[in-house]
Amino acid sequence: MALIEVKDLCFAYEGDNLAVDHVSFSVPEGQYVTIIGHNGSGKSTVAKLLAGLLEKKSGSIVIDGLELNQKNLHQLRSRIGIVFQNPDNQFIGSTVRDDIAFGLENHCVPQEQMDDIISEFSTRVGMSEFLDKEPTHLSGGQKQRVAIAGVLAMAPKILIFDEATSMLDPQGKDEIKRVIMDLHRKSGLTILSITHDIDEVTSSDNVLVLAEGKVALTGTPAEVFSQEKMLKKIRLDIPFSLKLADELNKRGVSVNRELTMEGLVKELCRLHSNM
Amino acid sequence: MPIAFEHVSHIYNDGTPYRHVALEDVSLELAEGKITAIIGQTGSGKSTLVQHLNALLLPSAGKVLILDRTIEAGSQPKQLKSLRGQVGLVFQFPEYQLFEETVLKDIAFGPKNFGVSEEDAAKKARTAMQMVGLGPEFEERSPLELSGGQKRRVAIAGILAMDPAVLVLDEPTAGLDPQGTEQMMSLFHRLNRESGKTILIVTHDMEQVYRYCDEVVVMEQGKPKLRTDVQTFFHDSSLCRELNILPPALIRMKDMLRENGFTVSDEISDVNGLAKELARQVKRHG
Numbered sequence: 001m002a003l004i005e006v007k008d009l010c011f012a013y014e015g016d017n018l019a020v021d022h023v024s025f026s027v028p029e030g031q032y033v034t035i036i037g038h039n040g041s042g043k044s045t046v047a048k049l050l051a052g053l054l055e056k057k058s059g060s061i062v063i064d065g066l067e068l069n070q071k072n073l074h075q076l077r078s079r080i081g082i083v084f085q086n087p088d089n090q091f092i093g094s095t096v097r098d099d100i101a102f103g104l105e106n107h108c109v110p111q112e113q114m115d116d117i118i119s120e121f122s123t124r125v126g127m128s129e130f131l132d133k134e135p136t137h138l139s140g141g142q143k144q145r146v147a148i149a150g151v152l153a154m155a156p157k158i159l160i161f162d163e164a165t166s167m168l169d170p171q172g173k174d175e176i177k178r179v180i181m182d183l184h185r186k187s188g189l190t191i192l193s194i195t196h197d198i199d200e201v202t203s204s205d206n207v208l209v210l211a212e213g214k215v216a217l218t219g220t221p222a223e224v225f226s227q228e229k230m231l232k233k234i235r236l237d238i239p240f241s242l243k244l245a246d247e248l249n250k251r252g253v254s255v256n257r258e259l260t261m262e263g264l265v266k267e268l269c270r271l272h273s274n275m
Numbered sequence: 276m277p278i279a280f281e282h283v284s285h286i287y288n289d290g291t292p293y294r295h296v297a298l299e300d301v302s303l304e305l306a307e308g309k310i311t312a313i314i315g316q317t318g319s320g321k322s323t324l325v326q327h328l329n330a331l332l333l334p335s336a337g338k339v340l341i342l343d344r345t346i347e348a349g350s351q352p353k354q355l356k357s358l359r360g361q362v363g364l365v366f367q368f369p370e371y372q373l374f375e376e377t378v379l380k381d382i383a384f385g386p387k388n389f390g391v392s393e394e395d396a397a398k399k400a401r402t403a404m405q406m407v408g409l410g411p412e413f414e415e416r417s418p419l420e421l422s423g424g425q426k427r428r429v430a431i432a433g434i435l436a437m438d439p440a441v442l443v444l445d446e447p448t449a450g451l452d453p454q455g456t457e458q459m460m461s462l463f464h465r466l467n468r469e470s471g472k473t474i475l476i477v478t479h480d481m482e483q484v485y486r487y488c489d490e491v492v493v494m495e496q497g498k499p500k501l502r503t504d505v506q507t508f509f510h511d512s513s514l515c516r517e518l519n520i521l522p523p524a525l526i527r528m529k530d531m532l533r534e535n536g537f538t539v540s541d542e543i544s545d546v547n548g549l550a551k552e553l554a555r556q557v558k559r560h561g
Contacts, residue, residue: 039424039452085450139317166450167368169317170479170521196452237453240524240546247550253557261524265531271557272536 001065002026003190004050004158009059011045019045021213022059027206029157032184032191034201036236037210043194046210047162050192051082064157081151085163087143088135096122096138097131100150107154121149125179141172148179159183161193165200173197198239202259209236222259276343278305278328278441278473283337283348285323297323299497300337305490310467310474312484312505314520315494321477322367324494325443328475329362330355342440360389363439367446370426373418378409378429381418385437396436403432406466408458424455431459435466441473442466448480456480460487485509485523493518510541525549 004027011020020042027033035043048054050061052073061068063076084090093099100118109117122128125145135143144164151159161180165173177200183189193200201207207224209217211234217224225231225238228246241264245257253271258264285298297320305311313321326332327339330352338347342361346352366372375381382400387393404413407428413421418429431447444463448456464487466472478484484491484505491508493501500518501508508514512530515522522530525546529539537556543549 038454039422163450171316235454240528243546244528244550244553247546248554251550251554253550253554261528261531265528265535268532268537268553268557269535 003029003064004192005060005062006046006050007060007062009046009049009061010057011049011054012057013045018057018213020049020056023210023213023215024059025208025215025218027190027192029190030188031206032180032204033193033206033208034204035192035194035208035210036196036201037216038234038236041210042213043210044162045213047082047160047192047194050158051080051160052077053082078154079157080160081154081156081158082160082162083144083147083151083164085166087140087147087167090147091135091143094134095131096127096133096135096146099135099146100153103150103154117153118149121152122146124152124183125149126175139172140168141175144168144172144176145179148176148183152183156189158190158192161191161195163194163196166196196237198237202239209234222257225259226257276340277307278342279303279340280324280327281338281340283327283334283339285320285327285332286335287323289335297497298327298334301497301499302337303492303499303502305473305475305492307473308467308471309489310463310476310487311490311492312488313475313477313492313494314479314481314484315500316519319494320497321494322445323497325445325475325477326364328441328443329359329364331364356389360437361439362441362443363434363437364443365431365434365445365447367449369430370418370423373426373429376417377415378404378418378421379414381429382432382436385433389437399436399438400432403436406435407432407462424451427451427455427459431462439472441475443475445477446479447476448478448483456483463487481509481515481520481523485526 007024009020009023010018012018023046037043045054049056052068064079066072066076068076091099092102097118100122101114104114104117119128122131125148127142127145127149130142165176168176180191180193181203184191195201202221204221207219207221208215209224216234217227217230225242231238239259241258241261245255245264248255255264255267258267280301280303283298283301287295287297313325315321323332327334327346328341330346333346334348336348338345344358352358373381375384379397379400382403383396386396386399391399409428409432418426421429448459451459460483463474467474476488488505490504492499509523509526512522512526532539539552543552
């Protein structure tokens with residue numbers, strides 16, 4: 001059984017207008033899934049439902065074999081960590097150390113143990129040199145890394161990133177993407193990342209495309225990006241190499257729809273020398 | 276007349292241990308009637324630079340010339356209010372500054388503040404709403420319950436309602452989805468091409484700079500390192516690489532193709548053009 005099983009999930013902020021409309025998907029343990037779709041497509045709402053921050057209208061969410069409901073909420077919450085978009089809205093402590101410790105203190109973790117945990121996870125996100133720094137002296141990317149460390153300190157099985165890179169500068173974006181990739185490869189965490197970043201989508205295991213509260217597409221990046229018509233209909237961006245490959249195919253040059261520029265250049269070199 | 280910075284320095288917290296020189300002896304001209312991108316790493320002085328344009332920040336030394344006015348170090352600028360009406364400044368994440376009960380009131384706040392009658396202010400607000408693509412159904416809604424992208428548009432409409440001659444935008448598309456980014460940038464492009472507004476955009480997004488801007492200013496450690504036109508800047512990846520900036524995808528692809536023995540002319544500036552050129556070369560070989 002998959003780690004996350006979502007079936008016919010529905011949610012409405014008000015009235016009968018479904019923000020999440022019969023959404024079903026499953027995520028096996030250890031997978032890195034990106035969730036894409038336009039603003040208002042229901043991505044963040046799905047994330048908040050999974051993290052138990054919103055209560056569903058109907059349908060079911062089963063995490064790690066347990067149904068997410070009032071009874072199991074507390075138990076399941078500790079298995080899910082969520083990192084939000086705005087680095088300034090989630091920095092609670094007065095220093096990096098305090099911020100990472102916040103969740104641990106709430107769980108009454110003894111001091112000695114806490115120091116070890118803080119040291120481990122601040123190192124994990126490359127912030128161990130900054131433990132006594134105040135948030136005003138940190139960049140957006142650094143604040144987000146602290147947020148990730150704080151979430152990791154709670155030992156979750158699932159990490160959700162809700163557009164965690166979208167307010168950062170290019171350097172900050174790269175930092176966070178590297179941390180996410182590293183966590184995925186080395187820690188076996190299950191990762192759900194809501195993003196608009198095409199490169200990040202390309203590097204994930206699976207993609208969930210939402211449109212108007214419904215699942216529009218799902219599959220590997222290659223599978224999802226092969227659904228040109230659907231992607232065009234919901235006006236989602238595709239990697240540059242695919243745009244070029246499509247234009248070439250239209251002009252009678254048949255090339256594979258490569259997801260990376262390097263791949264496409266190789267394709268073209270092959271054609272160039274074969275002929 | 277162009278906008279000019281003459282030996283402008285800006286020092287934050289001067290005379291305290293937190294003293295920080297954000298701009299250092301900046302002399303720079305910015306073309307009127309064009310779209311100029313101001314790029315550079317976080318902390319390079321981009322935001323400090325543009326906040327001098329409506330005298331929100333005053334130079335610690337030197338002077339700024341804009342729209343027949345001089346903003347000089349050491350003297351209070353005259354007719355500040357009318358300057359602020361002519362130079363519209365949109366901050367980063369302006370949606371955090373919405374405060375009125377309804378979208379219409381929020382957008383009309385600016386013109387009303389400049390002495391325009393209630394009725395005319397509402398009229399200007401409606402025109403601005405149309406420009407940014409917010410339908411009349413949004414007029415009576417609370418700005419606080421809108422989506423991020425919609426809030427951003429309300430904030431920008433609030434500045435447009437004052438019909439400024441110069442529009443300064445600090446990272447106007449940060450955090451927007453690709454479609455929202457597209458709509459926003461084509462709006463600025465239209466305002467420039469159709470109404471001749473001078474537009475300055477602080478941004479990190481090279482795809483947008485390449486597509487929509489005319490000129491580029493690169494800031495580095497409080498100084499302009501480079502000012503050039505977009506075509507020259509993106510002629511190939513070398514300038515971007517030197518500045519540690521990821522070049523637009525098209526430029527990266529062109530460079531990669533050249534390295535692999537393809538001939539790609541400089542004029543090619545979009546995917547279609549590139550595909551046409553490649554198709555010709557591959558077929559000729561065949």
